[in-house]
Amino acid sequence: MNYNIPEDLKGLTEAEAAASRKKYGYNRIAAVKKESWVDLLLNILKEPMLILLICVSFIYVLTDDYGEALFMLAAIIGVTAISFYQDNRSKKALEELEKLNEPLSKVIRDSKIVYIPTFEIVVGDLCITEEGNLINADGRITHSNDFSVNESSLTGESFSVFKDSKSEDNKVYSGTVTVSGLAVFTVESIGKETKVGKIGQSILGIKAEVSPLQIQIRNFVKGMAIIGIIIFLAVCIFSFVKTGDFVTSLLSGLTLAMSVLPEEIPVAFTTFMALGAWKLMREGIIIKRSSIVETLGSITVICTDKTGTITENSMQLKHLYEYNSNRIYEEAEFGTKVLDELIDYAMWSSEPVPFDPMEITLHKVYEQTRKPDQRKDYQLFHEYPLEGKPPMMTHLFENEQKDRIIAAKGAPEAIISVSNLSENEKNKIRMVIKGLGEKGYRVLGVAKSHFEGNDFPVRQQDFTFDFLGLTVFYDPPKQGIKNVFQHIYNAGIKIKVITGDNADTTRAIALQAGIENNAPAINGSEIITSSEEDLIKLSEKTTLFTRMFPEAKLEVVRALKAQGHVVAMLGDGVNDGPALKAAHIGVAMGNKGTEIAKSAAALVITNDDLDKLVMGIAAGRRIYANIKKAVQYIISIHIPIILTVSLPLFLGWVFPHIFTPVHVIFLELVMGPTCSIVYENEPMEKDAMEKPPRTLTDTFLNWRELTISIVQGLMITAGILWLYQYSVDCGNDEAKTRTLVFSTLIFSNILLSLVNRSFHYSMLESFKNHNFLLTGISGMVLILFSVILYVGPVSRFFSVASPSVKELGLALLTASVSVLWFEMYKLMKRFYRRNDNNKKNNYS
Template identity: 70%
Template structure:
């Protein structure tokens, strides 16, 4: 057995032939220098300059450039300089957010790269796939994706699916002795294990030459993205219409084209909700990055949104609910009709049963049960015969339920023919009286009810080399049962309780039998385990019947890939948002079909990881709960940010337009300078600040939202508009209060501007929750609120009372009573919403 002596996190152990040493470090470097890295042509990634160019093309920046040019033309160089500084500030904020998102996604992409197992310097190590070089000895096994072209030099029960290259769906058996011993990048290992010498990598592989690349897969646009794009498009069109109206109206009354353009552009700036798509991108990318730090790798950042909508979790049993330790607990010997516990495994009466259970396993085991059988054989047998026999013929695991058969032979021609599999499959292949079969079935049922995993073991004798086409054609002698226990993971019951509390249903979809599954599910805290549906029944149902069964049944046993896929699709047709958990090759189709495919990162196969949209690195199901909570938090915070944007945009738009259209004393109360200041305040608040908002305490006690819901329903949109209109009323009241008090344009502008800034600060605090009071929300620690709002108020005081700023913003300082009036008006126009939330809490009905 070869062990890796360094890099402890990559230690691997295999029964590898001793003569296979692999490349030395010097040979690896030489090969890499000649052939390069194992990569296709790299996908183009945006540089910092390209990000900057893309930002400059944004509508808000285009408006700012246009306003700057107008100020230059009319000779107002101070305003033009401010617009230039505003362009730099807006670009810097956008660049920071885009670059942060880009780095988060690059980190995710790096984690998503699969690892490959190679032999180097007589050590078995895991390396990033792009580091494979020509000449490497790669080890691949069931469930792996082959990552280079090469030639098999050692194998056990090895078959591959080459459909990605040939279109042929049937698997092909290959070995070092076969005529075709080539393996190709992009193909899938269906069974067994092989060691192959790498001959071609990267773009020189067969898949590389025909131009296929996983990186070329197009990312789907999520429903929320589509809704937000539609909303922003409507607002942008509205902005263009209003811009034209204001320009025409102003030009009609003044005849001043440049001034009319300035007024129109000012209003267009106030209408355009460019913060929304920026906030969405920031929320999703940073959400995925934060989950990555929790050990949850998100393949596509937009999947974070879907996580929070999960209504059904379909989970495998082994390795997901259980520890996948597969310890051999008991042996049932058929001839003596006795059951032996662990302490009696050395008893001579079970020696044959243990030996044949081992011989029916892979010579180089990779399955936890087979590894256990090899270990128990080594510990209990008087003589270890494994080195004297070679596997010369085999029947892979197949059938429903499945079984497998191995044929070994030594140098003198003595043979060992051993089979193991599901007890039903082994009994069907053995000639036993019906009464004896019933007795064995009773034993299997008893073990299953205790949560044990049971396999039947049999042996046969066969002369000659014309072996039967099907393994079931051998005349088998039934030897007994090997009984494994794979206990539920510690704390798994509390994990499922959290899932149930969140209004999410649980389905167990496994290849194990009904008794074992029901016992383990009950121990794990899964509810409603009385009814069971089996895979063979599933495939016979009509779509309508399957939808009904998938809705009411919790346990699905003896499931195979087609049956798993059928259940997932039936749940989707019922309108459920399905998260499918799996780790094996057989889970691939269902993982791909589910809204959220979740693969286990530690024990999961590469095929499962490739098919999944989310990978839990440490196989801890509780991480899925963390992911769902994060999805709900992010979606809730996006809604808060968007409702804040809508509510604060309304008073800005109406403060700019109504004095003009109504012919009030000071029609141009705000200039582009004031609007851009407000935009600079709102930008970080709606993206960075709200993104950092913790999850509200009721979030995981609410039922999942429907995916068909828009990001703002009619009621929510109505409330946000009312908030905006009430703030508008307060701001315009401040306007009239100042005018009626004899205030000039500078005083009135200062009152209106200050009232709007105070209202903005209070609105951001009130909108932290649409159910709990702002005093309750303060307990949710988010220091960014204090930083951004404190900075905003400090800048407002500087604008009002520091001469250069007040002159530039064309305002005058407010007296203490005037400042108090502005604060009071803002408070009344915003804090009324706290009374509304109190009413909702009394009705126990969160928005």
């Protein structure tokens, strides 16, 4: 873009920038502490499971049982390695996200305009800020063009302030927002030395909200930890009273405590969220906080802008309506003499250095049709920025001969209301506007005025304007947008269009884009004047919200949230900031989005493609479903471990210590990767995007789901304990019985991980969703298990006997019966659901 920046502004050299950075430091308010691998390791060593393992190892050393102590040391290394691998993956994923979320700033270095990370701005830099940018350092204006800034973050004053290098206050401040135009400023303060730094405000200081799912998982793990402590004490006391052997009792208690503690769940949650955000980042969806990935799957309403989101934002000038001739002209006729004044004033009412696509088009049309080009002869000397409801703007230009041009443009209703027209004339123009709007055109009114002297009105509406005509733009819907909206509707999500455009244009574009609408459009003024109760009803039934301004957008988002909706708000402008912040998930566009919109949003779509949001919703649903599968698997497999360790002891069976810590820790080493690596990689089920979104406040595991997991665990326990008694009845010794019990539990674990891939589709159907990690880890478990059973020294260490093929087959059969009954349950569930759907279809 041509910034019209004077050639004498050369900026710092790289050497000067390095020297300044050495003297004044980086442009950060708070020092960013990066977590090293040592910090990660120390955090892992604080985990309850590691503490239990260290305690067990210490007991084995005290009892001179060095073999078990060495195994426990290996287990500590193994658990630490798995946790370290997961935490490191999460850390790297989050660091990649941080890099992408780091805002870039435009500076002049070595006479070139370059983009640098904001934290690299140094004192003495020449920074460029333009409409929609957040100013990232304190400085003094060196050059400006139609520059105004909103300093409400510092002063509380909501009105924008016009400034230039000659103003009494020619300073700009970090944290303020550029409302219009462009400025180049010399940086005087950075980081903690800026005005905002001294006040102590910092975006880095904003604490991320804890999601409902995080709270539920924390509470669940805490509950299980408390149960573990109670059972640990009960087993220790019971065993000591019965045997009088303190060390054996302590080991029994620690074995059970290890089997109860579900330490895999928080690890799985962190891994799922961080890797989910990282995978989305690779698809062009930048997530600010990994925890919102889960919220994505709960979206019930998407509030979207029209221009640039639904449409291409190409803004082609299709027609011009010239008022005096009362005629609409085609593109081929733009060179007609009668249109000269309309084209002139449409261009003069635009910014001298245009940013808006419509204004860029008006400048191009002027260049192509008007000779000579008079833009260099006239200087903008007074301006009324875009304001009002509906909005308009007015520019005053003057040349050296003091000839003046006063040009205004804006929403047609705004221009008509300030023009010198009779009511009949106004109605005639309104009919033209309505006809154009119904075809999906974007219409702007253009007017001119004349004013002598410099005592200009306070309000632009107080000028006397002559109406010149209308500029008619067409911004067609994006290709494929119909399919995108159909996917959203199939997922049970509502769509609301919130736009500054008029009702007729919005209705036409919505129809072309495939948006379902059977209610009249509502404008921003009606929103603001409605009561809270009426607004909640209106926001629920209305699809098209037109002539919207920031306060109205915010009210709609709040009303939808009050209805219990999970709201995604799509926005790209400065005015969208409040609504983006208020929504559950604010979504900004990466290409056309302003910096303030990206800053306020929780998610940024890099290529402005709405289909990416659908991808994000699908990812959120997949991750949520997979976390549930992982947790249900953990609950189901922990139950047989807990009961197999405790029941023989409490019931006084012949082999009360059928499992020791070495067996439990081997199972823990199997379960950890299964729940946090395998299930994280599980593909989305085929009907996931055809179900309605879940309610955000729903309990993570409802009673029905929890009951299913408990029943699965109890069925596996029943199979294991039956085989235990069968082995004893057959006269097998403790080693043989332990072998059969341990084998059944390992087989059950592998089968359960396969069955629980879906709680609806059959296991065979799930195999169509390829998950190579599941195959790899299951194969690795079977190889290690074979080593335990058939390699002599290892078998003796685990106190197991090598089973025959028949015995191994019996353990596999028991495991299959104990786990695969669930396939029959799923079959019945599918059968009844199919019957219900057929009945519904017959009724409809």
